[in-house]
Amino acid sequence: MWGDMRGLAILLIIASFVGISAKELEQGQQTERIAGSAGDVLEDDPVGRLKVYVYELPSKYNKKILQKDSRCLTHMFAAEIFMHRFLLSSPVRTLNPDEADWFYTPVYATCELTPNGLPLPFKSPRMMRSAIQLISSNWPYWNRTEGADHFFVVPHDFGACFHYQEEKAIQRGILPLLKRATLVQTFGQRNHVCLKEGSITIPPYAPPQKMQAHLIPPDTPRSIFVYFRGLFYDVGNDPEGGYYARGARASVWENFKNNPLFDISTDHPTTYYEDMQRAVFCLCPLGWAPWSPRLVEGVIFGCIPVIIADDIVLPFADAIPWEEIGVFVAEKDVFKLDTILTSISPEVILRKQRLLANPSMKQAMLFPQPAQPGDAFHQILNGLARKLPHDESIYLKPDEKILNWTAGPASDRKPW
Structure with a gap:
């Protein structure tokens, strides 16, 4: 009463x-x-407008990490997991990398959790470097552009700066090897070193x-x-x-x-x-x-x-x-x-x-299972489609290098 x-x-x-x-x-x-x-963009259908090649990485970069801790499926950074699952069965996926517009590297960089469920990002840079070394050694596509036609899902607090405290994230900066790639990330703040121009800002997973x-x-x-x-x-x-x-x-x-x-x-x-x-x-x-x-x-x-x-x-x-x-x-x-x-x-x-x-x-705003038309998965694809066609300038000349593989803290270069 x-x-x-x-x-x-x-x-x-x-x-x-x-x-x-x-x-x-x-x-x-x-x-x-x-x-x-805005209404027109919201209702866009990305199918038929782009093709995505999904790299097949050893399971230690994704599935085995999830097997250790299923809590990763429900925390606010879970988009990295569900995006991978979505792309594996999406009609935009191509099994022929020579016809791909975009390349996706499935790394679960936020799936190592503390006992109270908070992600520990300290190994993430080493893990990401290791994955990039793998794809650049086994496929020719990374080396053509040094990642300019690749995208990565990095949903941690400060994205590819890989730290949960802003001051330290700013000091670290975006992982150097990701500076030509497109980042799909929850973090977005104007004029911030952890937000790369051209990033696709997504909602956190709920x-x-x-x-x-x-x-x-x-x-x-x-x-x-x-x-x-x-x-x-x-x-x-x-x-x-x-x-x-x-x-x-x-x-x-x-x-x-x-x-x-x-x-x-x-x-x-x-x-x-x-x-x-x-x-x-x-x-x-x-x-x-x-x-x-x-x-x-x-x-x-x-x-x-x-x-x-x-x-x-x-x-x-x-x-x-x-x-x-x-x-x-x-x-x-x-x-x-x-x-x-x-x-x-x-x-x-x-x-x-x-x-x-x-x-x-x-x-x-949602990442439903299974995916549905117009959901957050499709909005990410729409964002990628709107970046096409790639400018010819992204392709490097023979023997040209832009990214510095030795940049960043020495701890990031330890084997993973």
Whole structure:
């Protein structure tokens, strides 16, 4: 009884702040097609527009690593595994490398996990170097371009910089041997040494079946105004505080922990997915990296993502109209979140919700099993297809070398 009364009270508070009637908040919103070029890109079909050759590597680079720890299948970096599986049976795959537009090297670089499930990236550079040495020694295609017609899936926090702490990732830089390749990565931040020009930015992996199992009726009232569950301080890795999330999460907690419009906590309830479907806005602040699975979850559950991460490069930005579906708040303005969100007009909120209800946009954020038209796998292929045809300048002259095989930390050059 108290829960129902409190939910109604919050619903009325929300309605009074944003000017939407309780009836409008309770009603499921109709979907709206994404207009213009973004909608066209979202609905592209990559089949017939490119051919991909998948290198057959020894299983120590992929399958054997997964056999040691099946948790790799459910963490946020699992796209590297599912992309490999997808390509093996995709109609864009060619068994004739001489007709390939792109070459793919299946290396599971984020599948070595700590006991608490966090990837250890320290061996990743050695592993990747070893795989590149293998393909360059056994096939002629790498040496023609030094990887300019190759792509690699590197979904770790800072992509091919292979470190989870930004300062050390910046010092390390992108693995030198990958500097001509196209990188498919979750990390994206403008003017950052770990984001290579021409990279394809993808969403982090969020288990589609798990989210599907938690769907609630679409006409359920959105009785939570702002929702967030997660860390505000990472005491273990940032004992002095203030560096984690560049202080943005700490500011959220300090300013809004007692605000009735903000349902925020470090607790992670079993009703987490259901709660997101009851919320109008879902906070998506940076952590150690600018992105998190909350971006995916917000889109899937129709909760307007509030993106707090300066200079973030968002997944499939040419297909997903992030400016229209989300709200961007500068890190320095976090203390004004309540004013910013309550000042958004009812019409704008309702339109964002209609766009978020678009099934094709939800599909583009997921890596379903089996693959489905328009999903994240296909959006990656669309990104590769839009880079074709390759410019003739990518092909090296006889005996020409551009990449430095001895560059980078000495530890990276140890045998793997």
